[in-house]
Structures are given as structure tokens and as C-alpha cells.
Amino acid sequence: MTTPPGGPLAVGIVGTGGIAGAHGPGWVEAGASLHAHSLDGAEAFAETFGATVHPDLDSLLAAVDVVDVCTPTPVHAEIVHRALDAGCHVICEKPLTRSLEDARAVVEHAERAGRLLFPAHVVRYFPQYAAAKAGIDAGRIGTPAVLRYERTGQFPRMPWFADQEASGGIVMDQMIHDIDQAIWVAGPVASVHAREHVAASQPEVRTAHVVLTHTGGAISHCRGFWGPAGTAFRYAFSLAGDAGRLEYDSAQDSAVTWDAVARGGAETGGSLLPDISGMRSPYAEEILDAAAAIRTGRAPRVSARDGLVAVEVSLAALESLATGRSIPC
Amino acid sequence: MLKIALLSCAHTHAAAYAGILAARGDVDLVVADPDGFGDVPAERVVGSYQEAWDAFDGGPDAVIVTSANADHKELVLEAARRGVAVLCEKPLATTVADAEEMVAACREAGVVLMTAFPVHFSPAVETLRSAVRDGALGEIVGLTGTNNGKLPEGRDWFTDVSLSGGGCLVDHTVHVAQILDAAFGEPTDVRAVANRILSASRAGEGAETGGFVTLTYPSGVVATIDCSWSMPDDGPTWGGLTLQALGTGGQLTVDAFADHVGGPGQWLPYGADLDALLLEAFLDAVRTGRTQEPSGEAGLRTVRIVAAAQRSVATGEAVALADV
Numbered sequence: 001m002t003t004p005p006g007g008p009l010a011v012g013i014v015g016t017g018g019i020a021g022a023h024g025p026g027w028v029e030a031g032a033s034l035h036a037h038s039l040d041g042a043e044a045f046a047e048t049f050g051a052t053v054h055p056d057l058d059s060l061l062a063a064v065d066v067v068d069v070c071t072p073t074p075v076h077a078e079i080v081h082r083a084l085d086a087g088c089h090v091i092c093e094k095p096l097t098r099s100l101e102d103a104r105a106v107v108e109h110a111e112r113a114g115r116l117l118f119p120a121h122v123v124r125y126f127p128q129y130a131a132a133k134a135g136i137d138a139g140r141i142g143t144p145a146v147l148r149y150e151r152t153g154q155f156p157r158m159p160w161f162a163d164q165e166a167s168g169g170i171v172m173d174q175m176i177h178d179i180d181q182a183i184w185v186a187g188p189v190a191s192v193h194a195r196e197h198v199a200a201s202q203p204e205v206r207t208a209h210v211v212l213t214h215t216g217g218a219i220s221h222c223r224g225f226w227g228p229a230g231t232a233f234r235y236a237f238s239l240a241g242d243a244g245r246l247e248y249d250s251a252q253d254s255a256v257t258w259d260a261v262a263r264g265g266a267e268t269g270g271s272l273l274p275d276i277s278g279m280r281s282p283y284a285e286e287i288l289d290a291a292a293a294i295r296t297g298r299a300p301r302v303s304a305r306d307g308l309v310a311v312e313v314s315l316a317a318l319e320s321l322a323t324g325r326s327i328p329c
Numbered sequence: 330m331l332k333i334a335l336l337s338c339a340h341t342h343a344a345a346y347a348g349i350l351a352a353r354g355d356v357d358l359v360v361a362d363p364d365g366f367g368d369v370p371a372e373r374v375v376g377s378y379q380e381a382w383d384a385f386d387g388g389p390d391a392v393i394v395t396s397a398n399a400d401h402k403e404l405v406l407e408a409a410r411r412g413v414a415v416l417c418e419k420p421l422a423t424t425v426a427d428a429e430e431m432v433a434a435c436r437e438a439g440v441v442l443m444t445a446f447p448v449h450f451s452p453a454v455e456t457l458r459s460a461v462r463d464g465a466l467g468e469i470v471g472l473t474g475t476n477n478g479k480l481p482e483g484r485d486w487f488t489d490v491s492l493s494g495g496g497c498l499v500d501h502t503v504h505v506a507q508i509l510d511a512a513f514g515e516p517t518d519v520r521a522v523a524n525r526i527l528s529a530s531r532a533g534e535g536a537e538t539g540g541f542v543t544l545t546y547p548s549g550v551v552a553t554i555d556c557s558w559s560m561p562d563d564g565p566t567w568g569g570l571t572l573q574a575l576g577t578g579g580q581l582t583v584d585a586f587a588d589h590v591g592g593p594g595q596w597l598p599y600g601a602d603l604d605a606l607l608l609e610a611f612l613d614a615v616r617t618g619r620t621q622e623p624s625g626e627a628g629l630r631t632v633r634i635v636a637a638a639q640r641s642v643a644t645g646e647a648v649a650l651a652d653v
Binding site: 143144148150152191193196197198200206207213219221223231242244245324 | 467468470471473475477520522523524526527528529538539540541543545548549550551553555557559560561564575576577578579580645646647
């Protein structure tokens with residue numbers, strides 16, 4: 001509550017793990033004055049981005065206008081509620097929450113409080129997906145009919161990711177991006193069915209297939225994969241409509257290609273997050289959009305309700321995994 | 330010389346098969362074109378099936394059935410009655426009962442029955458099968474297959490469900506399903522969705538033009554097939570077939586029709602002629618009397634998957650293959 005009009009936003013990062021490091025440069029670019037609180041690693045984050053470290057959440061909330069929730073999923077809801085109670089706008093890493101009840105509660109809380117709640121669905125800011133969406137809005141494929149999305153990464157090292165109860169597993173953590181994309185392009189979902197298979201010999205390695213039937217008639221297939229150590233991050237889509245098809249594959253359509261000799265001994269290790277070195281940072285775009293929405297009151301590209309719907313459809317997919325049945329949304 | 334009758338010009342593959350057989354030099358070919366399509370080049374074209382059966386002294390050694398799907402059954406049963414080897418276009422039949430009857434008739438008659446899955450002979454697909462066999466991908470957890478194409482032109486029966494048995498679920502599921510069948514055996518259940526947004530004005534009533542078929546195997550391995558006619562009419566080639574396998578030992582993606590020289594608006598394929606490899610295998614089976622893969626049984630198993638997929642679209646739930 002310290003920001004004078006037109007002055008820098010005072011932003012508190014809560015949880016300074018991997019995704020906070022991706023958000024940091026965007027806040028720096030937005031000219032924010034940064035604060036941080038974390039169970040672990042706040043000092044390192046503060047050193048990198050020039051933040052003030054707070055020993056507890058209350059002290060951080062008293063110092064900021066905006067809270068960026070970068071904690072593990074299970075504590076998103078509690079922190080969002082406390083931030084809203086403190087009068088803050090909130091950026092919240094996806095998934096918004098682990099349960100539908102919590103997602104509804106935080107969205108309604110933000111609406112009552114008149115504060116922005118921005119779910120960080122960063123894929124909407126990846127230029128490939130933004131270009132496809134703009135092309136589809138301009139009629140390039142006609143009516144969307146059959147959509148395929150793929151997302152591949154190395155299995156997460158942090159144990160809470162693989163804990164289905166905590167993270168929602170591969171569907172809520174990884175595939176929720178593509179579920180959100182499918183809904184962005186083809187509209188609301190009428191029903192969901194899902195299958196997942198976990199390798200018996202190496203349970204971190206797993207795949208999920210989720211098929212959405214949209215109320216407008218389109219169908220979408222989302223395929224997630226947590227691969228073995230060394231798996232490169234990869235994302236791809238093929239979007240077919242009655243007047244054309246749009247396709248992208250991060251493994252093929254690259255502006256920069258090093259051959260094996262040029263790459264030399266460089267480590268070609270796997271990753272949980274995509275390599276964004278060749279593009280305008282989608283994380284920075286996302287943070288700047290949220291910052292502009294806070295400053296001007298205009299709607300950002302992704303709304304709290306969008307985050308709620310992504311949680312609802314992802315949870316329907318989990319229910320389908322558990323029951324084997326198709327789940328209406 | 331092998332005496333071969335190509336029965337019907339309804340299927341778009343008929344012209345390719347006729348051209349390959351005519352060029353071989355070891356085949357005496359007669360083509361039956363009872364529907365009068367008139368666009369299959371051959372030296373000897375006759376106007377009825379009866380004329381084709383009667384075209385050779387002692388009858389043909391083998392027949393190739395390239396009729397509309399619903400007409401496969403009578404032609405295959407006739408071949409079985411005459412003791413003549415058959416290569417039948419895919420899908421083998423439009424119902425499981427028909428496919429079972431055809432397979433049983435050929436088995437009882439001791440007649441070779443093969444199903445025309447040219448992609449079975451793709452070197453890329455063989456690479457995938459051998460990777461699965463040899464464990465090169467470790468433990469496989471899942472696969473995604475695509476067989477997308479243009480809606481066939483000039484052959485309206487493809488979307489006349491009384492002749493085709495259905496839309497793209499029938500036409501395009503079976504190719505990938507057969508590759509998966511050869512690598513993993515039969516799935517336990519099938520879940521499918523379909524719609525008709527693509528080419529909706531051209532497709533016959535009730536024929537789906539987009540679809541996903543998700544198969545679950547006894548091991549839990551999950552595979553989804555995109556069988557949609559989603560190659561735009563102005564696309565550079567007819568379509569293609571891809572299959573991606575994911576395992577604890579990494580990923581393998583094969584693209585059976587990737588081999589081409591490109592350029593703006595250009596697509597010059599140079600890959601192996603899969604139709605020619607299929608016919609070579611069939612003619613070998615005719616000579617030896619020993620059926621090769623893809624067999625009639627393989628055709629039957631993929632028809633069962635299609636039937637399960639159709640039932641799943643109707644019910645909105647997964648269908649156990651054992652119930653089909």
C-alpha cells in the first residue's frame with residue numbers, strides 16, 4: 001500500500017523456487033520494487049533481482065501492492081486469500097488451486113475485493129500460441145474442428161510435483177497449459193475423457209492423454225509426457241479447421257539451429273521449463289500484461305475465470321482418470 | 330504369369346495397383362469396372378465381375394478387391410468359394426460379423442486372405458516395430474498416431490455410410506491401428522470422439538470427418554489415433570501417417586510419407602513405393618499359398634477396433650473390445 005500513483009509497483013514474490021526466477025526479469029522490466037518471502041532461497045532471489053527479504057508473509061503483505069504467488073500448488077489458496085485480505089492484487093502461478101472449491105473461493109474473493117487475480121498461464125504469452133490465436137481469430141482456419149496439443153519435458157525433480165495429491169500430477173501441472181489453449185481456441189468444454197500410464201519400471205516417466213469435446217463441436221487431444229532424465233522440453237500443436245490448418249513444433253521450427261560440432265561439449269540436458277533464449281520472454285510479456293492491467297484497470301489476456309475453468313476441466317480429467325468414465329463439465 | 334483380377338475401380342487405390350501390376354511383366358491383369366469409373370488405366374477392362382471371373386481359362390489365380398467397403402464381403406466370399414487367393418482393401422468389412430465371416434470362409438477354403446495395409450511395408454514403420462521389439466525405447470508408456478488426409482474426391486461413396494460403413498473413423502483409423510496391432514497386440518478398451526466440421530458440405534449424411542480414437546492396452550499403454558480428414562484441399566500432398574512412441578528410454582517419431590523433395594507448392598515423393606511392396610508380398614503369398622501379414626485376421630482385429638470406436642462415439646463412454 002506504499003505505491004504513489006505512477007510510482008513503481010511494490011511487488012512481493014512469495015515462494016522463490018524455479019518459477020519465481022522466470023517471473024523476476026519481467027518485474028524488473030516493469031520497474032517494480034521487489035520484495036520476497038520464501039521458506040527457502042529468498043536471499044539468493046533477492047541478490048539476483050534486488051529484492052527486500054521478509055521473514056514472514058505478514059511483513060511482506062504490509063509492504064506491497066501486488067503479490068506474485070510462486071509457491072507449490074497446495075498453498076496457493078491460503079496465500080491468495082491473505083493477499084486479497086491485505087488489499088493486494090495477486091498474480092498466481094498455475095494451476096490456480098488444487099481443488100475446485102478453492103478455485104471458486106479465490107476467484108469470488110478477488111471479485112468481491114475488486115482486486116486483480118491473474119492466473120499465470122504463460123503459454124498464452126508464448127509468441128507461437130499468440131500468433132495461432134490471432135490467426136484463428138482472423139479466420140485463417142475457419143471454424144476450429146480437430147485440435148492436437150503436445151507437451152514434453154523431463155520429469156520434475158521436486159518431489160511435490162509427482163505427488164498427485166499435492167500437484168494434480170502431469171495433468172494439472174503440465175497439461176493444464178494445453179487445456180487452457182484448447183479452451184482459448186475452441187471455447188467451453190462439454191465433456192472430458194482421460195487416460196494416463198505410468199512406467200512400471202520408472203514411475204516418474206508417465207504420459208497422459210486428455211480428449212476434450214467442446215460445446216461448439218470441436219474436439220481436442222492433449223498429450224503430456226514427463227520423460228526420462230535428459231528429455232528436452234518440446235511443445236507442438238496442430239489446429240485444423242474447415243478452412244485450413246495451423247501447425248507448430250518447437251523441435252523443428254526454430255530460428256536458431258546449432259549443429260552437433262558447434263554445440264561441442266555443451267550440456268544437452270533435459271529441462272522442466274522451455275528454452276526461451278531465441279524469443280521475447282513470454283514470462284516477461286505475462287508479467288508486463290499483469291502489471292499494465294493493475295495500473296490501468298484494463299482486462300489482461302488471461303482472467304481469473306479462465307484460471308478457474310482450466311482448473312475445473314483439469315479436475316474433470318483427473319476424475320476421468322480415476323473412474324475411467326467421461327466427465328461432463 | 331499370374332492371372333489376377335482387380336475387382337472394382339471404386340477405391341482410389343485401384344489405379345495405383347493396376348499400374349504397378351501392369352508394369353511387373355509377370356502378371357496377366359484384368360480389371361472389372363462395373364460402376365464405369367473409367368479412370369483406371371489397364372489393357373483389359375471389363376464391365377462386370379462375372380466377365381472378370383470368366384476372363385481367364387481356369388479362372389484367376391488371385392483377386393484384388395478394391396470395391397466400396399460394403400461390397401468387400403460378397404467378393405471375398407465368392408473368391409473363397411472359387412478357391413482363389415484374395416487381397417482385400419481396408420477396412421476388411423463394415424461390420425465385425427462380416428469380417429469374421431470372410432476370415433472364416435477363407436480359412437475353411439484354405440485360401441490366402443490378406444488385407445491391404447501398404448503402410449505395414451514402410452521402412453520407417455518397420456523401424457518403429459523393431460524398436461518396440463528390441464526395447465530400444467525402454468518401457469513404452471504411450472503413443473500418438475496420426476493418419477490425416479484430404480477427403481477423397483471423385484469417389485463420393487467414401488462418405489456414403491451405406492457403402493463405406495462410416496466416415497474417417499472407418500477410413501483412417503485402421504492403418505495406425507494395424508501398426509499398433511503388430512507391435513502391441515489387441516487393446517482392452519477403446520474410447521472415441523468424432524465430429525463433422527471439416528468438409529461438412531461435401532461429406533455424406535452421418536459421416537464423421539474428424540475423430541480421435543484412444544486405445545488402452547493390457548499393460549496400461551495408451552495410444553491415441555487422429556483419423557481426421559484434416560489435410561486442407563489445397564495442401565501440398567494427400568496427407569500422411571505419423572506415429573510417435575514415448576518410453577523410459579526416450580522418444581521415437583516415424584513419418585511414413587516424409588520422404589519428399591519440397592519447395593513452394595511442391596511435393597515430390599521419393600520414398601519406397603509401399604503399394605508395390607504390398608503387392609509383392611501378396612503375389613509371393615499367392616505363389617507359395619502361405620498368407621503373410623497383414624493377414625485377414627489383422628484386418629478383422631482392426632475392424633473390431635473401428636466398431637468399438639463407433640459404439641464409443643454413440644455411447645460417450647469407453648467400450649471394452651471383448652464386448653464387440
